[in-house]
Amino acid sequence: MSELRVRFAPSPTGYLHVGGARTALFNWLQARKEGGTFILRIEDTDVERSTKESVDAILEGMSWLGLEWDEGPFYQSASFPLYKEYVQKLLDAGKAYRCYCSAEELDAKRNLAMQEGRKPKYDGTCRDRSDLPEGQPCVVRFRAPRGGVTAFDDLIKGKITFPNEELDDLIIQRTDGTPTYNFCVVIDDATMRITTVIRGDDHVNNTPRQVQLYEALGFPVPQFAHVPMILGSDKARLSKRHGATSVIAYRDMGYLPEALTNYLVRLGWSSGDDEIFSRDEMIRKFDISGVGRSASVFNTEKLNWLNAHYIKSGDPQRLADLLLPHLSKRDVSTAGGPDMTLVVKTLQQRAQTLEEMADRALFFYVAPTSYDEAALAKYDKEKMLAVYDAAVAKFSAVSSIDEAGVEALLKEISLDLELKMGLVGQPVRIALSGSAQAPGLGEIIVALGLKETISRIQKARAFVAG
């Protein structure tokens, strides 16, 4: 076991977002690669917005993606006393002070500064205040260093430096006594002995403040790796209006977890010309320092391609299990119908998602009640009837059949009636599936069975005969 300790720290105010999922994946991969520890921490210090439903949704998303954590989930809300203790430490050391400015006053000052084009930062009114009004509501602020710079070496972005002038005295404890985010992360990351903080790059601007906090508290500063954002097709931050952003939504749309993780790992990271990565390959080849510095656009087309790849190469039995809920959703019962494994096999080359596969699988379980008229119209009525009669005769004459057998029978019909294969196969396909687009006839007939095949052809014959 290496010393590497990483964490994924979502705030439970919604479902697991694909961006969050990628951050979690990168953390997980780095931990697995190094033999380190992956910790899950729920940042629920905002009691107002945090919900149990969100926690469950996040855990469900993590599990579905197979990102198992080694420690946790830990809840920040359980550590309030700990934060209080450190606030007091800072207060005692003179590294923090009480501020009696009201939220209204602060808002007014901030707006004024913005209007006048100045930096909207705290003016330090209470920084050197000597009187301590008893019983007055107050917050606690960190006494930030005034001059100089604060810098850190980001594993992804390189060295980042901030002038301390830009950083004001941030609030670490609210009027109601609860701690604020930037303070909690530092305490948690330090006490959990996190060695590498891998998170979204919307946090880079928070990092110098946190570094100052680590230093004031006497904690070792961890390494940071800020992962670029995921954007929508218009290059704006990915949001619902670009489509689904919840990983569970992707599951429900029929995506495979290995396809999503494969897609996500390639967003911002690559290994030569490779596109397909098994779990093991990902773990072996991934390295957080190899992640790119720029944001990337989420592209559903490529995700579809990967999903199709994993459907094509997936185990039919497993896919059948995963397909079942999508069929149930369509009020289709597979009981008494063809073996689902056989059905899946006919569709693996033809579906990009399980939803699409379910649509295409429908006819196996529900005999067509109507036929594609436009397709039917392309064929001569008398010839079709002859094909149907011949097919019924041929299929009735055998007791069992395989794909090659179907092929042979169709050839015979083609020769007997002196019709091209296309004129034999298509009418039969329409009879069996109702549509002009379906898997190979051999596959369909083997899955359906001779009895059902003959019955469907007879039904179609009656329909065509009028």
Add this chain to the structure above:
RNA sequence: GAUCCCAUCGUCUAGUGGUUAGGACACUGGCCUCUCACGCCGGUAACAGGGGUUCGAAUCCCCUUGGGAUCACCA
């Protein structure tokens, strides 16, 4: 507005001073074929702009432009 970050085909990316700038998705031409797909072969398509440094820049430096993030008693 301030600070910070970013910049190779439409998209994801390879490239780390010398390449016909490579791969993948998408698009597209053809082959295969009982349909639709799969598969196979081929094609279109990029170094944001301008200055340097260098014998030589996609690669190093500067500026411009364009994107993004953050500036809360949210996380």
